[in-house]
Amino acid sequence: MSGIAGQGRTGNGIVHIAVLVIVILWVMPTFGLLVSSLRDKDLLAVSGWWTALTTTERNEVGRANPPADQVEEAPVYVISGNLFEADGGAEVTRFGISIQDPEAFDAGTTADLKDGGTVTINPDGSYRLTSPEPFEGSRGQRLFYTAAFPPEFTLQNYEEVLSSEGIGQSFINSLTVAVPATIIPILIAAFAAYALAWMKFPGRALLLSVVVGLLVVPLQMSLIPLLKLYNDVGEIFGVPAKTYVGIWLAHTGFGMPLAIYLLRNYIRGLPGEIMESARIDGASDFDIFMRIVLPLSMPALAAFAIFQFLWVWNDLLVAMVFLSNSSDQLVLTGRLRELLGSRGGNWEILTASAFVSILVPVAVFFSLQRFLVRGLLAGSVKG
Missing domain, CATH: 2.60.40 (Immunoglobulin-like)
Structure with a gap:
């Protein structure tokens, strides 16, 4: 028994070391980006960020x-x-x-x-x-x-980025796109996930198979047909082509398969006795969903919200297709692309801009990360 216990401690130590190495490998690029963004442009041009911490x-x-x-x-x-x-x-x-x-x-x-x-x-x-x-x-x-x-550091790069023309508006534009494009698929997918998990109707298994199949459909393959469909429908109802509504619907469509699959697995793992007791007391499916399932599904909802928000916030391709390049619609990733095109040699500006762009996703992740593992592991045992 002592040998088994020793092997267990050794195995745990190896796991901890492996996790520590992975964390360092993931954090190091971000730390390097932060250090570079705080360096003078002349120093950044002649030496790497790792030299900034020593003489x-x-x-x-x-x-x-x-x-x-x-x-x-x-x-x-x-x-x-x-x-x-x-x-x-x-x-x-x-x-x-x-x-x-x-x-x-x-x-x-x-x-x-x-x-x-x-x-x-x-x-x-x-x-x-x-x-x-x-x-x-x-x-x-x-x-x-x-x-x-x-070692020498300065905030001049951030002052130049935050005071440059269009950055503030692009930041607001990205929030305008990301927040609704995260909330809308959650609302729709939550209802669909409950129906696929606990409601019995013809074709439920087939519909679930279609949802799983849509997970592997490449965005690039469906983007242009989706844009053409949106423009055709917009002409019928007189809706302009380049609007926020279009990109909200596009991100909703691309995020729905993952949202339904993730939420369905979690909701399916909830105790069935609670649903049956509520039905005996006369609760409808809508009441069960709103008063029981939805509050208990917060970990899964938060897990998907993290994925969806990060995806939408960092997106450039969908924004280029569904929005114009005017200052009132250009998102933050598009503004950074313009900085790269016109000021490709000014790495200090690009590093500061990139770090500004990741502040919101990092804040969202750390505020909801306690729900992430619980949401991802939900339904891994019960099917």
Whole structure:
């Protein structure tokens, strides 16, 4: 018995380690996205997010102040300044006067220039160039240096994203699409699931088979026929083509098979004695559904609500087909696509935008996640 108990503890330990590894693998990309969104665009362009948490050394190229800023300190002319725009804790370790040898001198030492002048770069980034003759030209001399940069974060990316034109409206548009497209299929599927679970009528098994078969129908295959059908019906009743009603109905149709299947399994697992007792007391099927089944089915309803909301919120394809690209209908995923198209090199803006877009799904998931496992496992034993 002790051997079996030891094997059980070992097995549990392996399971816990495996779960921990899976959690880390899932959380790491999101954490990396968050760190990237808080980094300066210059740092993001030259190093990965994993380097942002520690002090890193980088080779940089700076430029001294122009000759117009020189000061005569007999018998030499002097140009001075600082390589760092602000005191962010960076420290110069080495510097050079040519790109072939950018680490030729230690910080704080003085290097001789070819024209008889000198250059000194101190650890704090301050520099001093001297020349026996006046400096000429319109641009300052290039300075090559290696510096150690501490972790640096900024909220500027989020300020730019949240203040950019159209983001706020797109956020509202996504909520306008996602909330009704989550509630409508739940309301319809709950009635259908109860009927398939506890009401006896001809063709019930066939109808359930059709629902299960619809689970494997690809969205891409049915999207255009559904749009054509909607437009044809809209012409008959005078309904405009590009409206929120169309995308609500589309998401309802695509979400119904999973909703009915999930809720039917859960409702079928409820104790039948409760239904029979209610019928003996004179309750109708509608009363049983509203007063007994619906309150007891909250875990399954919440589980489907998570899946449906995440799917609708992150959707781009259906929104592109059923909605226009105007600012009053463009959803958040569409706005991010436009940012990617017009500002493909500004990764700091894209990372901040992407993290803003996942805040609502994450909030929905964590608020309802306690129902998720209960809803998914419902009906796994009883059929």
